Amino acid sequence: MGAMERSNEELIGREQVRDLAAVLATVGHEDPRGHHPVADPCPAEFTWDYEKGAKPRLDRLYEKAKTAQWNARTDLPWEIEVDQERIVMLNQAANPGSLRWSPEDIAGTALEHWSDAEWLRLGVENQNWMLSQFMHGEQGALLCTAKIVETVPWIDAKYYAATQVMDEARHVEVFSRYLDEKLSGHYPINAHLGLLLDDIIGDRRWDMTYLGMQIMVEGLALAAFGFIHAITQEPLLKQMLRYVMADEARHVAFGVLSLQDYYAELTDAELRERQEFAFEAAVRMKDRMMMQEVWQRLEVPPEDVVTVMSRAPERDEFQVLLFSKIVPNLKKLGLLDAAGGWLREKFTEMGAIGFEDLVDTTQEVDAEADGSPAARNVA
């Protein structure tokens, strides 16, 4: 397979990354079947090499994960009552401009005559939507990591991945419970996120599961959870995110440590395929931030959303910040500069290359003390 230049059209189904009308046209719907099968062509793999610690850094991560487990039911203060509207108002007051555009930006659109109540509803729906997407993404991680247990060739990685399966079950559990008990509605999976998860699970190359999930999806989640953790004034969500983030940092480090050696042996043509996969994933994740399903539920026409977003590019700039964990990890894997630096160019166009020299997640996890977040959080 040669490193043929593939166009954006072939990679992401459109020529311009920032074609907002095309992005908004793909909207997630309730699945009438109530479930969603994906064929998985990746062969499961036994190994007969049981030597524990043959990959010492993965072994250390596995030992760390064993002591860092927490119990979603008993380690979080579920008795806290959440007044969702009050929390949304506090968020909006602390971050003016977030989900509230200036009169010039919304002139001539459906948002022009919105009352305070409608802006509040947008904040509430945004929160229901965001937590729903986290929940669906966590289920994606649960399935992907179970797949890694089957497909990765090394025993140390199978061991570690088994702990991550438990972590992800816990994450699905906490987001699902939070939505049911503390918020005011669910959303189906965002169309762009769904396409990405299907691509990851449907790939026959075992390393693509890691690249798609541990590096891209979880790298973005780590940054997103960090922002929400920093701004939310709701104590249950804050604590929940802190626990989840401690797990996610290990997961991202697991991806980097597993792929580093493997990618050092691949050809340029093989690396180009990985670069393209990372680029497609990045675009899908950026696309999902348009929260298509919220606008649809609030009956705001897509063309009005395009108008507002085009007039107010700050939101785009904020979205780029969510790549701050991903780019240094891709650099550490050698994917930014492999095959003629193709991926570096793509991230430069997306405005995210400035993060390349931030610390990568393996360094962050090494720096962190051992022990469970629950044990560290006695206060």
Ligand SMILES: [Fe+2]
């Ligand atoms: Fe997770």
Ligand SMILES: [Fe+2]
């Ligand atoms: Fe995770």
